[in-house]
Amino acid sequence: MVAAPVDQVPTLYRTLLVYAATSLLIFIAGLVEFAYFEPPGQHTGLKATIVGVYQYDPDHNTLIGPDKSSFPRTSQFAAVVDWSSLPQNMIFDARWYDAFENIVGSAGPGAPQDLAAHTIVPVSVPPGLQHNLPGHYIFVVERWEGGVPVEVIGRRVVMVER
Amino acid sequence: MGAAISARSANPHHRRPARYAIAIAIAVTLVLVLVASSILNYVYLDTVAGSTSLYGLLAIALVAVVAFATVRALVHEQAERRRQFMRAGVVLGVAALCWLLLVDVIVFTYSAGLGVAAVCALACLPTTGFALLVLRALDRNETEPWRLVLLAAAWGAVVATSLVIWAESLWQAIAIRTLVPGPGLDVSTAFSAGILEELAKGSAVVLLFLVMRNEFDDVVDGIIYGAAVGLGFNFMESVSYMTHLYAVFSPEGLGGEAAGFQWYARQVLGLFFGHATYTAFVGAGVGIARQLPDVRQKIFAIAAGFIVAIGAHFSWDAWLSAFPIDKSLEIVEIHMRTLIISGPFTAALLAVLFTGIYIEGQALAGQFRKEAALGTGAILPEEVSILMNPWQRFQQRVRAMGRGGLRAYLLVARLQSAQIDLAMERWHRERNEIDAPPEADGELRRRVIRLREQLAAAVA
Secondary structure (H helix, E strand, O other), rough: OOOOOOOHHHHHHHHHHHHHHHHHHHHHHHHHHHHHOOOOOOOOOOOEEEEEEEEEEEEOOOOEOOOOOOOEOOOOOEEEEEEOOOOOOOEEEEEEEEOOEEEEEEEEOOOHHHHHHOOOOEEOOOOOOOOOEEEEEEEEEEEEEEOOEEEEEEEEEEEEOO | OOHHHHHOOOOOOOOOOHHHHEEEEEHHHHHHHHHHHHHHHHOOOOOHHHHHHHHHHHHHHHHHHHHHHHHHHHHHHHHHHHHHHEEEEEEEEHHHHHHHHHHHHHHHHHOHHHHHHHHHEEEEEHHHHHHHHHHHOOOOOOOOHHHHHHHHHHHHHHHHHHHHHHHHHHHHHHHHHOOOHHHHHHHHHHHHHHHHHHHHHHHHHHHHHHOHHOOOOHHHHHHHHHHHHHHHHHHHHHHHHHHHHOOOOOHHHHHHHHHHHHHHHHHOOOOOHHHHHHHHHHHHHHHHHHHOHHHHHHHHHHHHHHHHHHHHHHHHHHHHHHOOOOOHHHHHHHHHHHHHHHHHHHHHHHHHHHHHHHHHHHHHHHHHHHHHOOOOOOOOHHHHHHOOOOHHHHHHHHHHHHHHHHHHHHHHHHHHHHHHHHHHHHHHHHOOOOOOOOOOHHHHOOOOOHHHHHHHHHHH
């Protein structure tokens, strides 16, 4: 008497279910990471005052012209933040992100009184390049807690033209 | 293979299986998404892309209506009318693909111009073509037809990219305006890419499973079709990134270097590790579902395939930045990064693929032997060992060419395909996983015998 061959498709099915269970663990890890960097219940209602984004002269640390939302790539530019409107007992910072999410300029973190000397937050040209890379640049003012930024309290998006 | 399919389709189906209704529902949903995408293109993109998108869609819809009305008016015989509708459907499908390709070309490559886009596409063609050849070579027992493999790749390149562009853009726009930039935003973007892109790519595999059941036999076929869809998507994404980064870095004199790096990362290093692996998991799930008897298990298998695909895709996008690249060790670290994040998924997929190939090989060998034992003449006892080995099949074709030229080579190839189709059909029937009537086996046997007679005449 010959034994019937074992059907191996259910083995493949169970293997795939194990893979899927592992993937669900990956999703959970992703959600935990998301919750760590975007902790729920952190909305304070605070609003940072971003005065504007201006063309910037790095040699003289001065601003040129009016508030603008787009710049040619050959122009240097900077955001101006009014730190005085923020509570003194909290920690804040400001950052510029380029289109590749690289930090290309920052101030802080620190209490508003420590940041008072950093009202102008310029964008730096990445090392090895002559001008800014084109694309959307995001400027954010963030509130910190537990050593990480937990809430964006001010945001500006500007376009660097090609 | 094509003839074998027609032999199978020659068998009358008394009722249309329910899977066709599911396929139509999926197709209608996808068309609605494409219509919404076209309207958004028209509203938000510049004049050329927007107009091409919307007016192209209207033109195809108009042609479809005219074709339908013409066939109805001119053709009264039922079978002929069905055939004409089928032809019109194929032509319209090709037209729709061309239209989407045109929109893709404009949307994804406008940043650096058509010339740069063409060079980038030409650079990606040999690598993607090579990967498709490797895929078909892996499918050693019963190679899938080129037309379906290429259709799957075209879906990945043209349809899937069109399906996700607006959904991903919308997700990204909301995320940028609400989340703290950094790892949290990266995780959000990774969920967006994983879920939306795998659904768009995976829908092609599901449609092939529902509509082309004769060419979708098991987990191996699922992996081949899924990987082909992934390779197509990877092709278009590579061209898109290469042209975009060329445009961004060319004013600094680094355009070629940036595009070249993207080519290496996506078309060499990530060719099999990226989208091909992700969507192959969808195919694995669908392929396993093909051979499961229980509907609940089928649904779980398909869902599991999608979950693994999304998990693999998510891992890469979310944790890529966890491997900071140091300039001094850049070349090593880039490779290590791919191996560490995507390597385990590719290895897990290969384990399923090779197990599937083994199961398929064993099953076909058993069916070859059983058919030979029947003495119908469709498979002769001495042909069993040849049919089980791709290299021996190739040698048999070459020997035939020596005796009867190219015609004999092609006839042997068709004969071998028909014999493998017959064994595959027997395997599915033995497992009760086929909706063709039993007469289909007889039809396949008659086809094999006809081919054998034609071959005998060719080499005589």
